[in-house]
Amino acid sequence: MDKFNSLTGIAAPLPMMNVDTDMIIPKQHLKTIKRTGLGQFLFDELRFQQTGEEIPDFILNQSPYRDAKILITGENFGCGSSREHAPWALLDFGIRCVIAPSFADIFFNNCFKNGILPITLSQPKVDTLMNDSQNPETATMTVDLSEQIIKRSNGETITFNVDEFRKHCLLNGLDDISLTLQKDEKIAAFERQQQASLPWLWANA
Template structure:
């Protein structure tokens, strides 16, 4: 997983409440186990007509938001089913940070496990950032994870909270597998002891 330290990028405004995971990535695209290629169908039913034509009014179909790395959105983002394809699609599109007043719990956890920083802020602050994002001239936002601040285009900074363990994982690019591999030496030592103490566990059951 890529490390997350500081991020400066265009913030796309999506002032919608209760954006669910089926809206983020429709169910027909859940058959793949690959994490790549899903950005093309992110928000598919909002971005495209049935024949695949872009809907010009949707924010991610407009400049400069086609290249957005930050999403500013509404309450309860990521609700619905627990599909991990939702953060996969956002990440594949280029979104590394999502700002909202609140998130669905499972989606929130899945973001951290995939290198996306979800930031919960008071609704009044999200409204300010949404207004910034709606103007292309002020849509650029800088997120500083070590300092836990966001800097608006006018220079004002907003502080945010993040769990220390999750912060460390993002800063160091540690997903669940990487965290386990940090204990690789201890795991190997345990296996060696077990081979000696309980060799039958390491013997094939097939004669």
């Protein structure tokens, strides 16, 4: 998992409430367990017509938001089914931070496990950033995880809270597997001890 420290980029406004995971990545695109290649299907039914042509009015089909790294959106983002493909699609598109008043719990947790920073802010603060993002001239902002601040284009900052353990994992690029491998020596020591005391468990190893 890539480390997340400071991210500067275009923020795309998506002023919608209750954006569910099927809207983020429709069910017909869940045929793979690979984490790559899903960005092209992000918000598929909002971005494209049935003929495959782009819908010009959708924000991610407009410049400069095609290159968005941050998404500003409404409350209860990521609700619906618990598909991990949703953060995979966001990440593959290039979005590494989502800012909203609230998130669905499973989606929120899946973001951290995949290197995306979900930030929960009060509605007035989200509204401020939403207004910034709706103007291409002020849509560039910086999210600094180590300092826990969002720096607006005018230089003003907005602070945010994040769980210390999750912050540690993002800063160091640690997913669940990486965290387990940090205990590699203790795991190996346990296995050696078990092999000596319970050799029958390892007869066919």
